[in-house]
Amino acid sequence: MRAGLVLRPVRFSLVFALSCVGACACLALTLPRPASAFGDAGAFDPRVLLTGNQTGPAHESAPGRWAWELMQRTSAPARLHASVVRADDPAVVLSPFLYWSGDAEVAPLTGAEIAGLRRFFALGGVMLVDDAGAGERGDESPFGRGARREIARVLPDATPVALGAEHVVFRTFYLLRRAEGRVQGPASLDAIVRGGQAQVIFSEHDLGGALARGASGTWERPVVPGGDLQRERAIRLAVNIAMYVLCSNYKDDQVHAPFLMRRRALYTP
């Protein structure tokens, strides 16, 4: 026999029930009302960047799902309905993050688009370039190659470098060993680092493909070769990237070092 709490039927009178309701109402009134929301202006917004003839992200549902996963898993607020902005729109400087994805060739950026992105980067904004057309081995698609080419025009003085597992982006929330998305791709991410901050992160893993989920609740794209485990790790990477945007190099602080070194030693994925 299992020990446990035994619930006995209780006979409620109407007066007692009304008293309970009244007491609860009074109790609620005695508490200060929470400051639920100053809007979501300061929340993480996986803003979709459009250039040239682009009309949307490679995976329509990916930004919203990214925000949802972030809110479910962390304390960070996020916009479930990500905004969309064109590179030549003055609004490109209204938030510190841009998500640029695609699987087709990128049209050369216009002068206005380059100027807009330069203003965004000058303010310290961060961009994720997600190659939705990446091959299973992480081969760049025309979008990946084109995006790198155009970013080089925006930031001509910077060259992408590889971010290995030691980079803070792999431990901003989850401890990750490598980068993964819909495809496994290369273990590292590439990034243009300016002022100590990875300002443009290149993913050749189709991160959005792993996040995309249809209205029916089913994942839109299969994840290869690792299946659901790899999808989970891809979601974790997306969460980490969002946390990197919001917390910068917070997990590089010395106070975290001994804890994270111990965990790394214990954690075997």
Added chain:
Amino acid sequence: MDHATRLGPSGDLSPAVAALACGLALASFGMLLVEMRRRERGGALIAGTGLFAVVALLAAVLRPARISARESVVGARVVVLADTSRSMALPDAAGRDRRRDVRDEAVAKLQAAARDARLVLLGFGEGPPTPLPEPGPAAGGQRSDLGAALRALAASPEERPAAVVVVSDGRLDDPPEDASDVNLRALGDALRVPISAIATTREAPADASVRRVSAAGAAVAHVPLPVRVEVGCDGGLQCDEVLVTARELREDGPPMELTRGVAHVRDGKAALDLTITLERAGSRIVEIAIAHQPGDKIPENDRRLVTFDVARERVRVLHVAGRPTNDVRALRRWIKGDASVDVVAFFILRTPSDEVHATQNELALIPFPVDELFQEHLPSFDAIVLQDFDAQPYGLEKYLENIRRYVRRGGGLVMVGGENSFVAGGYAGTPLADVLPVELDGKPGATSADTSPFVPEWTPAGATSPLLAPLRDVVGDELPQMPGANVLGDVRPGGVALWRHPTRTTRSGGRMPVLAIGEEGDGRTVALAVDGTWELEFSELGAHTAGRGHGALWDGLLGWLMRDPRFEPAQLGVVGGCTAGQPPRIRVRLPQAGADEARSIVLDVSRLDKPAPPVHVEAARKADATSVDVGLPALEAGGYTARLRVGEGATTRYDFACEEGGDEWADSRPDPARLRALARVTGGAFAFAADAGSLPLPKPTRVSAERHVTPLAPPWSWTAAAAVLLGVHWIARRRSGLA
């Protein structure tokens, strides 16, 4: 004035010519005497006529005249430099007379004895000498700088004195105790007159004192500072081991002991090395005191109040954020971008309701060390930033009292808005609310946030506040639209609103503050009721200003918290130091006033080391004045803090100490040997006060006036007489057988 008459040569002859003529006359007569050895007879006749002829010839050259004049005797100008420093208020060894009284008696004796000298009585202390005040209960100056007084005399266009007489106890700042003869002689060389000295005191009183406190280098917050304490014990006092304590005077409570040690006295003196650590920047008063020694006749110098101007090498900030947002990101990036700021950050990245789908070991999360931070390490931080942080879930509530104490002891606190801040964070009615610059409404049903977007307005104080000047330089009057605000109450007494809500009002009917600052005890606090300052970076305004507005805002806020002089409304200082019993003057240096700037200055002075009635002084500022001296009533010895408010703006604080004797009483021993050496090397004389009347002084000078020269006879008569007598002498020679 006397009349005098005498004979002299004609006025057109110089003394040299007259002397030459006299010499030639004597030589001529001498040669005549030699020549007389060849005479045959009549020696007396030759000599007599020769003498008359030479005299007549000399008279023809000199043409004697009667000189009459009115003459006077002028006494030598002697400058008496009497020591007016505060050490002259010390008693003599017997504990009866004060040195000042002995000095006055010595001066009186000197005046009585020097009838033929013109005595000019001056006092020396700090800078050029000044006319000695009438004998009375003068408090005395904080320095005894004889060197400055002598140099000022030498540079004076007035008549150079024939001698200088110094009347002092010999305990001088300049020349110092270990001055060599060369250095002492150099003092006299400036004037090139003998310097005599009268010593007022022979023996040291029975006294144990803190003679000197010196620090090795500048005081830096949180950094141990070596301090050397020199203890003296003289006048027959028996002290072998003397307890020395160092305590910091604080406004929020009794003095806090920093360290203590025992000084081992040998040959009447001891040096003790202590190490103190001051946690807060700004002017800080440290009391260095020795235990009272039985028989000590001057207990006032048993403690020194030392003002340390504590600088900051780096600012240590504790940044706690309730959740990661764009506002947290912006502040984090600004803090990390400033190399002078050391930040310890804790962000709440996960709440208990979050589904992380991972084991603990797969997460890069560490426990929030709330106990360690807010119990153990709190004093080591210069400022705490609580950003969108709810105290309750993380057990911070029990440490809010610690934070209140931390602020009152000089810490800085910023509460930044968000859905977990202020009323929503459960801070209303807590000890932390007592130190915020705004009131929080903790009543049932209180609204914690207004979610309607708005653009904050500058208050008049905000528009002129130095701490927001950098932001205004970047954005002017423009501010970005905020997505909402935490609901705050009125500004508490002493607080100042810098931004306000354009429409929302408090219960009192005033406009709701959005950004407010305040002082609480030793510390300062900032309430920022929005979480949208990141839009100073990422917005159209941010794009126009290259995002510099956010950094400019936080430069000012954190700089003001840390009392950075750039962000203070004024700079304060005590003119000439503060001596107990003498009304001090506080000099207020202000930035250039605008046309419509407030003119009123309010200064509140309160005692640090013990309860005492505060002093409240108001003054007015002239339109173009950048410096105002505010007089205070005489204060007792102790530590004080002065708070200044200009108009309705923020206050600034300045700590200062008033001492009974200060440096002048620290070493009560007289030093007649130094005075004796000074007199010796400059050619002067030395005497103790009892023998002041016997001090030798320069002789007076005779001065002639209304001089009249009258010839005794016309020049031709002298020439004719000389010719006749020479002729007679020639005849006498011929008759005596001389050629």
